[in-house]
Amino acid sequence: MKEAEYRILENREIARGVFRMLLGGDSSEIRAPGQFVNLHIPGSFLRRPISVCDWEEGKITLIYKVVGHGTEELSRREAGEILRALTGLGNGYMLSKIPPRPVLCGGGVGVPPLYGLCRKLVQLGKHPHVLLGFRSKEDVFYEEEFRALKVPVELTTEDGSYGKKGFVTELLEEKCYALCCGPEPMLRALYDRTEDGQFSFEERMGCGFGACMGCSRRTKDGWKRVCTEGPVFFREEIVW
Amino acid sequence: MVDLSTELSGLKLDNPVIPASGTFGYGKEFRELYDLNILGSIAIKGTTLKPRYGNELPRIAECPSGMLNSVGLQNPGLRNVIEHELPELSEFFHKPVIANISGFSIAEYIELAEEMDQVKNVGILELNVSCPNVRGGGLAFGTDADNVYTLCCGVKKATKKPVYVKLSPNVTDIVSIAKACEKGGADGISLINTLLGLRIDIQRRRTVLKNRMGGLSGPAIFPVALRMVYQVRRAVKIPLIGMGGISSAEDVIEMMMAGASAVQIGAMNLTEPLICQRIIRELPEKCRELGIEKLSDIIGCVE
Numbered sequence: 001m002k003e004a005e006y007r008i009l010e011n012r013e014i015a016r017g018v019f020r021m022l023l024g025g026d027s028s029e030i031r032a033p034g035q036f037v038n039l040h041i042p043g044s045f046l047r048r049p050i051s052v053c054d055w056e057e058g059k060i061t062l063i064y065k066v067v068g069h070g071t072e073e074l075s076r077r078e079a080g081e082i083l084r085a086l087t088g089l090g091n092g093y094m095l096s097k098i099p100p101r102p103v104l105c106g107g108g109v110g111v112p113p114l115y116g117l118c119r120k121l122v123q124l125g126k127h128p129h130v131l132l133g134f135r136s137k138e139d140v141f142y143e144e145e146f147r148a149l150k151v152p153v154e155l156t157t158e159d160g161s162y163g164k165k166g167f168v169t170e171l172l173e174e175k176c177y178a179l180c181c182g183p184e185p186m187l188r189a190l191y192d193r194t195e196d197g198q199f200s201f202e203e204r205m206g207c208g209f210g211a212c213m214g215c216s217r218r219t220k221d222g223w224k225r226v227c228t229e230g231p232v233f234f235r236e237e238i239v240w
Numbered sequence: 241m242v243d244l245s246t247e248l249s250g251l252k253l254d255n256p257v258i259p260a261s262g263t264f265g266y267g268k269e270f271r272e273l274y275d276l277n278i279l280g281s282i283a284i285k286g287t288t289l290k291p292r293y294g295n296e297l298p299r300i301a302e303c304p305s306g307m308l309n310s311v312g313l314q315n316p317g318l319r320n321v322i323e324h325e326l327p328e329l330s331e332f333f334h335k336p337v338i339a340n341i342s343g344f345s346i347a348e349y350i351e352l353a354e355e356m357d358q359v360k361n362v363g364i365l366e367l368n369v370s371c372p373n374v375r376g377g378g379l380a381f382g383t384d385a386d387n388v389y390t391l392c393c394g395v396k397k398a399t400k401k402p403v404y405v406k407l408s409p410n411v412t413d414i415v416s417i418a419k420a421c422e423k424g425g426a427d428g429i430s431l432i433n434t435l436l437g438l439r440i441d442i443q444r445r446r447t448v449l450k451n452r453m454g455g456l457s458g459p460a461i462f463p464v465a466l467r468m469v470y471q472v473r474r475a476v477k478i479p480l481i482g483m484g485g486i487s488s489a490e491d492v493i494e495m496m497m498a499g500a501s502a503v504q505i506g507a508m509n510l511t512e513p514l515i516c517q518r519i520i521r522e523l524p525e526k527c528r529e530l531g532i533e534k535l536s537d538i539i540g541c542v543e
Contacts, residue, residue, distance in 0.1 A: 001272060045304070204297070206510045207269075210269045212311065214299045216299075
């Protein structure tokens with residue numbers, strides 16, 4: 001974990017209420033896709049945990065949805081402004097456990113961390129299959145970016161306005177190894193249709209680094225902090 | 241050279257800054273950010289006899305200048321704390337700590353005190369009689385002067401270490417509770433714990449916290465905490481540890497002027513994990529500006 005200042009390089013709406021923010025600064029603490037940063041937002045007391053979409057040396061890409069006062073304020077920040085962030089938080093996906101042909105399942109703002117994950121898997125010579133679910137056509141983002149990684153990408157929208165009508169779960173083949181991120185009802189549905197995999201959870205957090213016990217979840221191995229032992233949990237340890 | 245040292249019932253502190261119970265775990269998460277030995281002491285996460293998971297999620301809600309929590313005393317239980325957490329903490333924090341303990345009966349508090357009494361790196365016992373998030377425990381004791389008195393008398397017989405009682409602000413008359421602590425033999429008082437609060441998700445028409453209500457902390461409660469320390473200082477002679485929304489060196493000085501011998505920093509550790517280090521660094525300069533040579537001279541200096 002590290003606390004540092006970042007310069008906003010870009011903060012742009014890429015889908016309905018969904019923004020991509022590029023931050024310039026120290027990314028050395030980020031070790032695995034699926035980790036998150038905790039952003040200090042002027043006017044809010046608590047920081048806002050945002051998953052890392054992708055990163056490289058000196059640069060971090062975040063994608064977030066405006067859901068309340070904090071993220072709304074964040075969406076108004078302009079390029080050139082400075083934000084403080086705690087980086088290198090959470091465990092991220094464990095790459096060494098991922099088989100050669102995993103399925104990546106993302107829903108809504110659960111999609112961003114899967115992009116960095118997908119890029120890493122391709123680099124490692126694996127063949128991920130990507131399933132992305134959105135509510136409607138206006139909510140779709142990063143389809144092109146995923147396709148540019150030369151992996152098969154399938155899309156669903158709930159209203160059928162783009163891609164296949166329905167939910168990502170319906171695209172899932174039985175017995176696959178799934179790498180999932182999205183709202184809890186989606187994770188639950190994916191859990192029921194998969195045999196193995198890694199699931200990334202979202203939770204309201206106090207600190208984001210393990211001090212407050214605000215986000216402890218029950219698991220088969222006792223309670224675990226979503227911010228520290230998570231946000232990514234192995235399928236076999238999850239308790240609903 | 242400004243003298244920042246202070247004293248709590250014979251325990252000398254290099255400075256008055258202590259991270260508050262429940263906001264600092266057992267120090268592990270913070271030690272990678274700074275050397276914890278700069279701190280006056282550490283108040284460890286509230287310990288109960290048995291391990292506790294706490295309340296269902298969500299347990300955290302944003303508030304103006306603060307937050308609600310309904311964690312509900314999640315902790316690994318007395319045995320684990322004594323055998324693992326405290327020894328581990330002593331490896332990287334070389335000063336006595338404040339052991340915050342929470343029982344569901346007087347007998348439980350006594351058992352916790354007897355056990356903590358044997359732990360070398362525990363300098364002070366802090367009885368949590370003020371957790372708003374646990375049914376039938378904590379707060380039930382802290383809102384009744386007679387209960388607090390009986391509890392203090394019992395725990396004092398169980399330990400030779402100084403006993404501090406951490407009080408709830410959710411009472412009509414904090415002074416009567418504080419006097420009951422002193423009468424019962426308590427060595428000091430910590431105040432305040434969180435203020436009971438509520439947030440509602442207006443879209444879903446339900447409370448943000450699964451446990452519905454939670455404890456409000458953060459800068460929002462600082463004036464309330466300051467007022468209560470000020471009132472209690474004038475009613476009892478035992479030392480006070482002031483806490484509630486402290487976020488700066490100025491706040492520390494204000495809290496000490498109101499009557500606190502030391503302070504605890506709580507919610508701010510969660511949003512600004514380097515806050516205690518920053519306050520300790522800024523205190524000497526702030527003291528110089530104000531003409532304070534010895535910080536402990538200002539304790540309760542305000543009429």
